[in-house]
Amino acid sequence: MEKFANRIRGYYEDTLDPLATEFMFRRPPTMGELRRPPQVLLLGNHSSGKSTFVNYLLGEDVQSTGVAPTDDGFTIITYGATATERDGAAVVSNPDLPYEGLRQFGGQLVSHVQLKLRPAELLQTVTLIDSPGMIDAAKAESGRGFDFPGVVRWFAERADLVMVFFDPDKPGTTGETLQVFRESLAGIDHKMLIVLNKVDQFQSLHDFARAYGALCWNLGKVIPRKDLPMIYNTFVPLADKPKSRLPMEDFEKARNDLIGELRRAPTRRMDNQITQIQAYAERLRLHAMVIGEAADRLRSVRARWVGFSILLLGGLSAAAFATGMVVALPGIALAAVLAFVFIGYIALPRTKRRLIARFDQIFEELHNRELLLRERAEDLRMMWEEVSPRAREIAEKRGLQSFEKMRWDDREHLEELTGKLIPQLRSELYNAMRDSDAPAPALEQDRPEMLPASEPRRPRLLQGVGSGTPKRKTFF
Secondary structure: OHHHHHHHHHHHHHHHHHHHHHOOOOOOOOHHHHHOOOEEEEEEEOOOOHHHHHHHHHOOOOOOOOOOOOOOOEEEEEEOOOOEEEEHHHHHOOOOOOOHHHHHHOHHHHOOEEEEEEOOHHHHOOEEEEOOOEOOOOOHHHOOOOOHHHHHHHHHHHOOEEEEEEEOOEOOOOHHHHHHHHHOOOOOHHHEEEEEOOHHHOOOHHHHHHHHHHHHHHHHHHOOOOOOOOEEEOOOOOOOOOOOOOOOHHHHHHHHHHHHHHHOHHHHHHHHHHHHHHHHHHHHHHHHHHHHHHHHHHHHHHHHHHHHHHHHHHHHHHHHHHHOOHHHHHHHHHHHHHHHHHHHHHHHHHHHHHHHHOHHHHHHHHOHHHHHOHHHHHHHHHHHHHHHHHHHHHHHHHOHHHOOOOOHHHHHHHHHHHHHHHHHHHHHHHHHHHHOOOOOOOOOOOOOOOOOOOOOOOOHHHOOOOOOOOOOOOOO
16 A cells, blocks of 8 residues: 555656646645555544544543533544543644645634544544534634635545444434535545434334435435435434333344444545546646646737737838938837737737637637547536636736746646556556455454443454554554
8 A cells, every 4th residue: 555655646646736837727635645654534414423432442532422412522532542632723734644734724724623643443544523513503703713614635646445324313314414414525525424313213114204204305415326325323322311112123133234334434534635636737738738828828819919020110110211201210119019008908908808718718729539439528517617717817826927838848748647657557456456365353243232321432343443454553
């Protein structure tokens, strides 16, 4: 895995980073982000059982739990030889940690970030990120003081697995939940798991069916797919909860399957990095090609104005010689130059604005052949819709005249990277995983039925996690 990671870093440093700097594209992942451990983001309504699930996984009360909202911040839980906690300022300022990018959301968000280090064996292979419970008040004026959907999007893009928890009382109906699905989780279906938690609260199959149907109905409004993703119906066994009259065997199996997916996060990690660099390179190519083409057209317009001025000056000079007005030649030349400057002063800014407004048309012209391939057209247009607002903003603020046309060799390198090298890297990864002699630890089934609510024990099925792998570096 380290060999694959080094190749990915090399692609960023050698090809993508210089071009992104030249065309002011968004920065590539930092070394801290590329070297980070696998991450699992837990989202959900308040009281949906996220923190209880975290405590169950780690076998100790790491997170506070309760019916009412108990935490309004993001808690990063990672491995440490001794139990330690750090505040958000220490987290975002540490270059060895992959959270520097959170600074963009302001001090209010940073004050709502906390890092917890725990010596749990599971944390040697995966980092858990617990999030604030989502509530009905989703509007900024009544909200949290920071861009909550934006922060969720930031974490979700960098997570290798995103678990979204719902409970029987609020099966997807809170305002923030619907907002997060629309604004923060779009396009990451491949790493998102839906969990209907606390099914042990149901006392009849009728109640379960109503809650499950309500969840499917609400998800259908925010997930633009013909078929909904699989929903894990499960619960965390606690000693102080009344036992459900429903048969629990399938729900317990779903919990083991869910934890099995969590334990596969290290394998997902490298695959997600390959997906990330592919998406970054393709979007960078669109951004650079359109801005570079518009800048080149602006230079052509300016060159035509220069040529026109030279012809005008030459014509006036010839006319002056022909009519014997040689004495008036300097004045005529000055008048011609001033006229050109005045016309250019009026026309060129309009040309710049017109070219920026025509970015969509330039995109279509540059990719007309690719857009004829039906299976590729939709993907290309979706990528351009994502990139175009930033491209226009950069062109307006920096000025098209600040850019050069994208060089042919840079374009060739990007084409080779996205069309050959990255797919080849993914194929090699799959072959390495298939040929690996190290099988994943099997899930144990001899688990206790109940865990005491006050003293949760570490699940036995997690005791093998990390065996045979080196312990992760502790940064504090």
